[in-house]
Amino acid sequence: xxxxxxxxxxxxxxxxxxxxxxxxxxxxxxxIIDCDPGVDDAIAILMAVSEAARLDEQILAVTTVHGNVPxxxxxxxxxxxLDVLPVxxxxxxxxxxxIFRGCASPLIHSAHEYFPWHGLDGLGDxxxxxxxxxxxxxxxxALAMIRxxxxxxxxxxxxxxxxxxxxxxxxxxDPTFPASVRQMIVMGGTTxxxxxxxxxxxxxxxKDPEAxxxxxxxxxxxxxxxxxxxxxxxxAWEFMEELLxxxxxxxxxxGTFLRGITRPFLREKDRWRGALICDAVAMAVAIDPEVVMxxxxxxxxxxxxxxxxxxxxxxxxxxxxxxxKEVGAANVKIVEKIxxxxxxxxxxxxxxxxxxxxxxxSNLKERVQGKTEx
Ligand SMILES: [Ca+2]
Numbered sequence: 592x593x594x595x596x597x598x599x600x601x602x603x604x605x606x607x608x609x610x611x612x613x614x615x616x617x618x619x620x621x622x623i624i625d626c627d628p629g630v631d632d633a634i635a636i637l638m639a640v641s642e643a644a645r646l647d648e649q650i651l652a653v654t655t656v657h658g659n660v661p662x663x664x665x666x667x668x669x670x671x672x673l674d675v676l677p678v679x680x681x682x683x684x685x686x687x688x689x690i691f692r693g694c695a696s697p698l699i700h701s702a703h704e705y706f707p708w709h710g711l712d713g714l715g716d717x718x719x720x721x722x723x724x725x726x727x728x729x730x731x732x733a734l735a736m737i738r739x740x741x742x743x744x745x746x747x748x749x750x751x752x753x754x755x756x757x758x759x760x761x762x763x764x765d766p767t768f769p770a771s772v773r774q775m776i777v778m779g780g781t782t783x784x785x786x787x788x789x790x791x792x793x794x795x796x797x798k799d800p801e802a803x804x805x806x807x808x809x810x811x812x813x814x815x816x817x818x819x820x821x822x823x824x825x826x827a828w829e830f831m832e833e834l835l836x837x838x839x840x841x842x843x844x845x846g847t848f849l850r851g852i853t854r855p856f857l858r859e860k861d862r863w864r865g866a867l868i869c870d871a872v873a874m875a876v877a878i879d880p881e882v883v884m885x886x887x888x889x890x891x892x893x894x895x896x897x898x899x900x901x902x903x904x905x906x907x908x909x910x911x912x913x914x915x916k917e918v919g920a921a922n923v924k925i926v927e928k929i930x931x932x933x934x935x936x937x938x939x940x941x942x943x944x945x946x947x948x949x950x951x952x953s954n955l956k957e958r959v960q961g962k963t964e965x
Contacts, residue, residue, distance in 0.1 A: 594800070605956045611652050612747065613756040619646060619755050620646075620648045620649075620748055621649040621650075621725075621739075621743050622639060622643065622648065622650045622651070622748050623652045623747055624639060624653045624654070624750045625655075625656060625663045625693065625732070625747050625749065625750065625751045625755075625758055626637060626653065626655060626656070626665070626670035626750075626751075626752040626753050626889055627656050627657065627659045627660070627713075627752065627754065628655075628672055628713055628714065628769070629665070629668070629713055629714075629753070629870065630709045630710075630713075630714060630853060630855065630856060631752075631870040632668075632672075632706075632753070632850055632868070632870045633672045633714060634870070634871045634938070634941075635870035635873065635874035636673065636874075637675060637676060637941045638702060638871055638874050638875070638938065638940070638941060639877070639878065640678060640685050641676060641678070641940040641943070641944035642878045643680075643682050643683050643685075644683055644685070644944060645940065647683060648682065648683065648758075649682055649683055651659065651670050651684045651688075651739045651747065652688065652689050652690070652732075652735055652736070652739060653673065653689075654692075655669050655690065655693055655753075656693040656694055656726045656732070656753045657696055657697070657756065657798070658753035658754050658795070659705070659706075659709045659713050659753070660705060660711075660713035661695070661705070661710070662692065662694070663695075664713050665753070666690065666692050667721060668712070668713050668714050670712065670722035670725040670727075671679070671681065671719050671721065673685060673686075673688055673725065674724070674725065675844065675845055675848050676941070676948070677947060678944055683906070689735075690725065690726075690734060690864070691727070691731065691735040692727050692731070692762060692912070693731065693733060693757030694732070694733070697754065697756055697821075698799060699801050700799075704798075706788065707855075709829055709855060710854075715854045715855050715856075716853065717848070717852050718950065719851065730963070732757045733757045733758075733760040733764060734764070734854075736749070736761045737765045739770050740772050742769040742868060744771045745771065747772055747774075748772075748773055748774040748775075748776065748877050749772050749775050750873065750874060751776065751778065751795075751806075752795075752870040752874070754795050754796075754798035755777070755796075755799060755802040755803050756798075756799045759801070759805035760802075762805055762806060762809040762810075765804065766809070768809075768860070768946060769811065772939050774877070775810045775812065775814065776816065776873055776874075777813050777814065777873070778795065778816045779793055779794075779795035779796045779803060779816075779817070779818075780795075780796050780815050780817045780818070780819050781819060782817045782819045782906065782925060782927075783818055783819055784904065786818075786902075787818050789899070789901075790965040791894075791899055791902070791903035792900075792901050793817065793818040793906075796893055796902045796903075797901075800893050800894070800901055804893040807891055807892060807893060807922060807923060808892065808922070811922065812921075812922060812923070813922065813924070814873075814876055814877075814880075814883075814924045815891060815904075815924070816869070816876055816926045817926070818869070818871055820928075820929075821868075821873075822928060823928075823932060824929055825863055825868075826866045826868060826871075826931075826934075826935070826938065826940050827866075829937075831853065831856075831926070831933060834849070834939065834942065835850050835853065837942045838850075838941075838942045838945065841942060841945065841946040842945035842946055842948070845945040845946075868882070871934070871938070872929060872934065873938075875929060875934040875937055876929065879933060881933075882930045882933045883924075883928070883929055883930075884925045884928040884929060884930055885927040885928035887908075887924075887925045888921040888925070889906050889921050890906060890913060890918045890920075890921055890923070891906050891922060891923035891925070892904075892905045892910055906925070
């Protein structure tokens with residue numbers, strides 16, 4: 592049963608073929624997703640699950656942080672999202688992805704502003720049931736990140752889709768933590784100081800500027816997927832509608848989930864050229880770095896003061912600080928352009944995975960009964 596197509600157009604291994612793959616070879620990459628679900632976080636997580644299943648990669652953890660809604664809700668939402676695609680491969684079992692609760696508030700300031708973009712519950716007020724079969728680990732997200740990245744030193748892609756509070760805490764708890772991470776992807780910041788919650792700052796950096804500063808200055812290199820870049824890579828409304836229809840036809844539970852959570856976005860049709868799923872753009876970069884078509888490498892920091900500038904991303908476009916020897920090498924790859932065809936494939940992959948599971952639930956059972964290597 593082939594349900595994925597490769598970029599070359601050749602059919603790739605389907606669910607059963609993946610199950611029969613050798614179990615002795617290690618996973619190709621491992622991911623930790625730090626997030627604040629959030630509708631776009633949800634879509635990004637589903638993309639990661641379907642791609643990880645296809646590529647036999649691992650999602651080591653989903654860690655939650657305050658952000659779009661309070662921590663209690665982002666954690667509940669992460670559990671709900673992970674329940675949507677119960678998929679297994681020899682190295683991957685979405686039902687066993689552990690969830691770790693992170694920071695409930697920013698490092699220093701105590702302001703709690705929430706914005707209604709994702710509904711009051713963070714998932715479009717779609718009335719989704721809690722995922723009662725799941726639980727949250729007792730270890731703090733920051734400690735779990737440190738532990739897992741040490742355990743798999745040099746193998747982990749850390750994808751940050753919310754305020755960077757927990758990641759910054761991990762950097763301070765263990766200064767060797769950043770060097771243990773293979774690749775760091777951040778959805779956040781701005782390239783032209785075009786703020787979306789203040790005049791100059793993007794939501795994730797605005798929520799915890801100190802954390803963003805600590806993270807960018809601690810990691811030797813990060814990919815930054817800015818607000819402006821995501822704004823320029825919206826998903827056409829026609830594509831979104833087709834995606835929803837395909838999901839509803841082929842897998843009603845996924846269709847109901849996606850239709851429910853995207854309702855607030857669809858109400859904004861007149862405001863944007865397409866669906867703004869910022870975290871999905873960042874996730875596309877994490878899943879397949881070749882999706883990136885254009886980057887600028889610069890020194891990047893975050894402004895921590897100022898009447899209008901707090902939380903603003905500051906970029907040394909002309910290398911002035913480097914010339915003065917105030918900073919070293921560029922610390923950030925600013926993603927400017929991505930391949931939207933590839934991102935569309937990843938979005939369609941969610942439906943294809945769900946369709947395969949809906950058609951062949953016995954395959955799922957077989958894997959759970961002992962053929963899954965953990
Ligand atoms: Ca987010």
